[in-house]
Amino acid sequence: MPDLSFCSPLKNRTAMAKLPIIIAPDPRLKITATPVDRVDSSVRKFMDDLLDTMYAAPGIGLAAPQVGVAKRILVIDLAQKDSPVAPLQIVNPKLIWASEELESHEEGCLSLPDQYADIKRSKSARIRYLDQQNIDRELEATGMLSACLQHEMDHLDGRLFVDHLSRLKRNMILRKLSKLDHSDGNAGHRKMSTF
Numbered sequence: 001m002p003d004l005s006f007c008s009p010l011k012n013r014t015a016m017a018k019l020p021i022i023i024a025p026d027p028r029l030k031i032t033a034t035p036v037d038r039v040d041s042s043v044r045k046f047m048d049d050l051l052d053t054m055y056a057a058p059g060i061g062l063a064a065p066q067v068g069v070a071k072r073i074l075v076i077d078l079a080q081k082d083s084p085v086a087p088l089q090i091v092n093p094k095l096i097w098a099s100e101e102l103e104s105h106e107e108g109c110l111s112l113p114d115q116y117a118d119i120k121r122s123k124s125a126r127i128r129y130l131d132q133q134n135i136d137r138e139l140e141a142t143g144m145l146s147a148c149l150q151h152e153m154d155h156l157d158g159r160l161f162v163d164h165l166s167r168l169k170r171n172m173i174l175r176k177l178s179k180l181d182h183s184d185g186n187a188g189h190r191k192m193s194t195f
């Protein structure tokens with residue numbers, strides 16, 4: 001029986017679409033996403049929608065579970081404002097190497113609006129993944145791209161950046177978040193480190 005739960009809501013749509021982003025705490029952000037069998041046109045369409053949603057937010061990375069789709073799919077674009085877009089569309093990423101050397105970057109997340117913390121991760125990382133043409137690829141990332149990749153891959157295993165903090169700091173952020181009103185969408189204040 002094919003898994004239609006993933007593509008059926010996306011059928012028969014042509015224009016790119018913004019998808020609603022899930023805000024923490026929410027159980028859908030804690031699941032382990034399942035691999036994609038094959039990158040076909042419905043997956044490509046979904047990745048276009050993910051990118052559209054990410055650019056509109058604005059953010060530099062977004063993973064499928066953040067829009068309620070439990071599949072191992074993520075998109076990233078680290079191009080600076082005023083630069084041409086440079087999207088990365090990544091399916092079924094597997095970490096094949098990570099440096100012992102760590103580096104700290106300030107991270108935010110579209111599922112934790114306006115919350116930021118310095119997170120230490122491997123300075124460099126190499127992954128294998130399927131691209132939008134279902135072709136096997138490898139990518140070695142360093143610096144911000146490495147941090148962003150690891151952050152997005154965490155989402156596929158139900159981890160948020162606050163899960164790398166002490167329980168005290170994590171609870172502080174989650175408490176602040178629960179007191180915020182998200183309805184005004186103050187995206188203008190969002191920093192570029194939001195992924």
Ligand code: NI
Nearest residue numbers: 109110111195
């Ligand atoms: Ni995130």
